[in-house]
Amino acid sequence: MPTRRALLIASSYGGLQGPPNDANMMKSTLEPFGFMITKCCDANATRDGILQALKRLAAEISIDDSVVVYYSGHGGIVESPLLEGQVTEGTNTTSPWRYQFLVPVDYHMSTPTDFRGILDIELSMILRSMTETIKNVTVILDCCHASRMVREPGLGDLAVSRSVPAVRWHDITKLASVLESSEYRPKGIYDEENSPFVCLAAAAATETAWEYRNSGGRWCGAMTEALARVLSDCRGHLISWRASLFRISELIKITFPNQRPYLTGKVDRHHFSLSESLTDGFHILNEVDAAVIQAGSISGVLAGNTYSIMNHGARTANTREQLAEAHVMEATSFRAVVHLKFSQPGITRLPDGGAIAFLKESVLPKWPVEIPPGIPWLEALVLGSRFIKLQESKDSGFTFATFHLQSNVIALHTKHGVEVTTTPVDGSQEGRLNLQRAVEQLARAQHLQGLKNDIEEEYLHHKTLIEFGILENSFSRRMIRDDGTDSLVENSYTFIRLTNGGSETVYITIFNINAVGKISRVSRIYGVELPQGRSEVILKRKNPPTGIQITWPNGVSRANPLEETLLFILTASAVDLCHLATPVQHPPPHRLGFSGLEKLTWCIASGCSRNANAVDDESILRYSTHRIVFNIMPDST
Template identity: 25%
Template sequence: MTLRALLIGAQTYGLTGVDTDVRVMADVLGARGFTDLRRCVNGDATYGGITEEMNRLRADTRPGDGVVVYYSGHGALLGELQYLVPVDMGDSTPTDFRGYLAEELTAAVRALREQTPNLTVILDSCHSGGAVREAAYESGRWALKSVELPTVHRDAGLIRAARLARPGDPLVPGVVRLTACQEHGSAYEAELVYGKGRQGVFTAALAEFLRPRAHLRVPWSVLIARVRDRIKQQQVRQWPDAGGPSGRLPFSLDEPAEPERLPLVRCDGRFAVPGGAVFGLGVADRVSMVFPGSGTRHGGAGTSIPATVDEMKAGDALLRPAPSALSSPAAGDLRTAMLPPGAHALAVRVHDRRHVLIDAEALFADALREELARCPRLAETDDAQEAFATVRVHHGTCEILNAEGLPFRDLSETAHAGPSGLIALLEELARGERVRRLGDPQGPSRLEAGLDVLIEVRQPATSGHWRELHAVGERLHHGDHYRVTVTNRSGAPLYFWVIGVGLSGRTTLVTNDQPSGCRLEPHGAEHRGTRTTPPVTIYWPHDVPRQGPRPETIHVLVGDRAMDLSALASRERSLHTADPTLSALLQEVWEGTRDQMLEVGQEFHYRVYTVHADALPEPEGRRP
């Protein structure tokens, strides 16, 4: 196996830190074992040069290689046209558009993904929309990574984009996508702390946490949270995101068992879990606030403080730390200082637990109960009516049955993991059940805004036309497709997420290329007040017995600010799960009110639109 990286740097239109970004990323990746480091910078980073280097990288990549594609430079959004800005962008003509389109990036990454599943895309750029945006930070200390471009021959780009876009193509699964900021937002470069020159704020923070001497075996989702916090400490309004299988360890396919890390902020002198209601928290639930310590080896865990949910303020959970814990010298600074990068909350015991009935031989049952006692969201019951799952282990046979007595999954592999493996599966299934029951809130957490939500299905076995899905009573079949359209009719920006709980119990953040939410512009804006997701395929997983019907749930959650909901998704991935297309790499949710910048009056308000359907294993019209 070879670790390969293509580092693209287009230092154009006033940027001065791109070459430094590429050099720093090359140093970091080299220290992490990358032996094939390719640079496409300066005069080589033309439209043709970038295209040629992407093709060459694909030709040289072998199955099992680890591959990184990195870009630093300007990004642009002009209406529906999204593109990176090569160094020869100014040479565009009415028939020769030199921007590197998002659709071209999608096609190149899809081709790489056919060679290897271990693929990471990192973009340190932003959109400019063709307009000048003055940086408003400390007398020019910050340089915006967007630019007033010369006359853009948009039609030639749109024609090429239309030729490349193929709506029927399968979505690109299993690609980790790290982006510097969100749509309509900004990425910045700043003065280096030591020495002269500038560097991209995102690249600098990412490199800090990727350096081997500061590395923990933590997944991308954890690292990106630390990067976000580091950028926040610099007072930069920039929101990095991690899409795709962000539960992976960096540059590998390994997904370690991780607790469900909840966001943690301080609001008006109080600790809070933004969006706590969505994560299943309620008053009197117990959590642990974890503050990584900068003084510990490799920046490891420093302080853990028990806390209780004291109040729900709209959709956010306000915490009351244990007085004895906060009075300790180790926690003294946390009451006033900015939270350290990576601060988060862990559920310890919550009210919204799922009950498990254990039907097993004594020794195995005791081992299961011991594991179960440590689960914050699971509890044992002896009442079959209230159990969401029954664990049945007898004479070497193991099953986990749902309320209808059907096995959730084929356990031929999981059973070898023993009690711990079964409990891990139960936790995943319980998360699915909890998310499946997510409902439209009432009271102060309810979003009061004008919007339209349309959930449609296309069933190829019948007419093949799109029709609206009813909230209940629908039957979906293997091979059907659904899509979601959301329209903002209010005067403020909104954000939406599509969350699917499949018939296997797995939870998927369908809009996973935009884990912090798909931004909808206010009513009357020229673009993006309405968005439609790519079609999502309903399929019957190979590890689910072909007995049905089984529940399939589609949630559309709409909120009034951006918030990372990737923690809701199951860790386990499948090549068939709905992993959104990379054409949205440059369509992240930018410039929202962010959960790490929570302030008074910015509590999370939301609505949930749901379809509860029955899924069947065969296409419509075909008998099993």
Template identity: 25%
Template sequence: MRAVLIGAQTYGLTGVHADVELMRRVLTDRGFTDLDVRTEERARYEGIREALARLRGAVRPGDGVVVYYSGHGGLSDGLQYLVPVDMGESTSTDFRGYLAEELTAAVRALTAVTPNVTCVLDSCHSGGAVREAAYESGLWALKSVRLPRVPPDAALARAALLAAPDDSLVPNVVRLTACEQHGSAYETELRPGAGRQGVFTAALADLLDATAGRRVPWSVLMARARDRIKQQQVLQRPDAGGPSGRLPFSLEEPAEPERLPLLRREGRFRVPGGALFGLGPEDEVRMVFPDDTARNEGRERSVPATVDEMHVGDAVLRVTLAAVPPPQADELSSAVVPPGSYALAIRVHDRRQVLIDAAGSFADALRKELARSPRLAETSEADKAFAVVRVRDGRPEVLNRQGQPARRPTDPAYADASRLTALLDELARGERVRWLRDPRDSSRLDAGLDVLFEARRPTGNGDWRALKPMGESLYDGDLYRATVNNRSGTPLYFWVIGVGLSGRTALVTNDQPSGYRTEPHTDRVTAPVRVYWPPDVPEQGPRPETVHLIVGDRPMDLSGLASREARDRSAHTADPALGALLQEVWDGVRDQQMDGGEEFHYRVWTVHADALPRTREAST
């Protein structure tokens, strides 16, 4: 187990060295034996490069690896970078910021040896962010800094050498960040006389200590960290990217049901944005509440509930307190939802129909699995089936509506009935997301905005062409993007959700899980996304490829719409040259309490296209 711990205490920060020492102790307790600590003069630009190069040379297959950074972060001139201690020595020909592209390349080199890599960044990613007045009192130090302007030519040239437009991202890296790309991170004195410390590092370390010996994945830890920081009244939002369903510092990823946000308003529990997650009246959910003592972190208690009504996109829950033991009933009467609480969808009424064209023990086992599924049901009518399961030559396969195999016959999902049911569940989920529509009630967003989808070939100088909502053809390798023009007078947030030709769903705007913020009267363009034909899908087409752009009036984590398997596939979809830092498909972290008190209003724009396996050049 190896780690590089970098602490660049610059421009007024005083808690960075304490952050590094705290993480050194936490990692040592977790079994790390090779820790390379870089602070003060060792945290210069060349020192950071040398540390990561040394780590790359020392790491061995199967090693657990951590890259940790505490200090200032910068975002300017289209560049994203960490701020080494010699940043002030930058010149027009020698930029001393450690670029996002450099960190991406260094981490990619590590994953070429071991997939067990965790990157933790406790820094602000927005140079010179606008501060709230409450944080200008001296109690809080912003981990972003306004630097004397250095011509960016040298940095841009260095970034261009490191990133190519079609580079894949780094699918195996767990990324834990103190805030959003354009957000702020802070350090403060957590206890009188103890000195300053990073708010995020302190919360993360405390939770790692509290859950030692328990099977608590990163996704849960980060949700708890977000809650703790919110309770401190800090305007800072930690995020988690990559395979955050893993247990800390391991490759083990427990099979966890998907978590939905849960809050309480006007005396009733709600799942905010429940309509987007497919909930409707009389659907059944389970509310899960963590134990409220540190020694029992990871223990949870659950209470069944039913969706009573939909209100402005939120699912309002009905709880029968008579069926709940008195201690829990008293807690449910409280006005406060415990930090880390969430909801699970148990039974929804949109049950997709499956035709089983088979007999024998495998078919019998599959029928038993479908009978237990909250989202699937067997049918004998072919025209009602969204999928057909048949057995040929003793081998099961799943066919889509067009009669095409959903996966290659050698796919491990066909190993037994339970795994095949999991595949059908994922395909059904993709079907539901594929036909996501504008809400027809008061949850519809009323704001002036325009949306444009465009596509182009990946090579050459072809111009971007506008995409129609229906009838377009996209080929393996084509690029598409979306532009949002916010004509309203308030900030809006948007997400791009893709339902690929494989039926998997992915959060395409993967570097901002809570939504891209677009300011009033401005345009914002997404990074180009590449149409990708997965190797486990037979090259038979056309197959449906759907792109949704969802615009809402508040930040909200929509990663619950993404398939777990889509994480690794979407490593091929974005363009790292645009400067996003270790972009990953976001997974597993949900809003446990929504910011603010208003309901979620949204609209949906969609392109339904046909995906074809041949490249456009090969088809002409």
């Protein structure tokens, strides 16, 4: 009889406090799915202990079993100094230049001849041997490999990254060469195209994943907490990993806008199943009072989205054969009620067997906020917003901002506890509008901080060096690290230095995002034009040299440091992104040649929907982003 087995590995190396809690959280999440749980935690999570636990699992499985391998702890990365020995044939790298690894509790015992980490290819070898017996394998890794040991600035000591400092290339070459020369030569666990299993990772190779103390006071991995919520909500429903990634990412970004989970392998499989979703569309049916898409917010079907309705059998949408256009009026976790506008005269109803809904226009997810009970105008303010929503039970523990009632005054606080603004409960309409503007500005800033290009065809590969430093007496005093660990004192004068080491001109638009969500453009309207080999220093004034002053936000308490972000948007051609710094209430202008970046940033600025169809080749604007996060310390003088 088929058995569901889960191996939960938790390594608290380096002072992490969350892994044991993560393992318990996953145990509670997976047991209702029928999984038999085996733990490898604490002192047992050594290199040998983890490998032996994996091998025992591989020996126990039978052909129809399903397996979950879960890891919580630190990750690490090692790269060859000069990409030495790398040979690329098509998409296959015959000699890897980068290895990622897991960090067991005895990692500190590594020597030049005895590496105590577990390489990705080593783990992949065991997992792929499992898939020779069974096909239903899911791997979940709540760690990161970004070679950073940092604290998230806005949360201080309440958040820690899950990576260890980089190791030297020669430390792992002996182990790697043995594995690479084996008869069964594995590919890395993150091999996207040919992986026989599902792999969900907390972040991409060069990005950061976080553990933090959650609203219940317990340390946990940000991804594990979000994943546990989504899996529990989805139990009993056929939801693919690809679809549920939207909701997992949405929950993570409420607290960590820069962390993005990473999914590879059999991404269209339903949770812990071999069955798959065979289309990018969703089933839509006639019900008693309305047509209903048989998917909801878990899968990214949000109120405000628009869908093209096609007959069964369609693989994509096309205007000529479209049955109707559906606008989502209301969405729960798994259902979305729509208003239909039929495309052909005389048709007033969908086919009895239903149809397929393909995304046409999308809105950004709304951030959940808490409000005190019994204040109708405040509830109406939230319900009428394009950017925020009332926190529901499915959002509990994931709060973007809070409205507190204090002595007949409504105070808006960020997720970090910073008081942004206040207004009397029985105050003027203008006071209420100011409150709405403040919370919606916070929401825009949160979306902007998470801006990242995930579309390879539109990605700008560049070699631009971005530096940020403090200026004193017209000279550079020190550089600010870009890993989120650095700080400066309020009213410091700063400069930005940009150097283009690539072969093509880049344009760089720079924004400053402060602790209360104010977005200020630092660069010129169309960005800084930086041809090949050029360098430019950004100052407030160049003669005499005067830096850009970093000031404390008006009206904000100086009791604690504040988080601030510099966001750099690098593009292959000049583009006007000024709308990001000036809140707008209308959709973008209708014109030809509107790029994906412009659509997305207008969506962030206005809260309006954007066309989800692919951009034509002539409208592609290649871009990428870079951010420097730092703390502002109050001036004690």
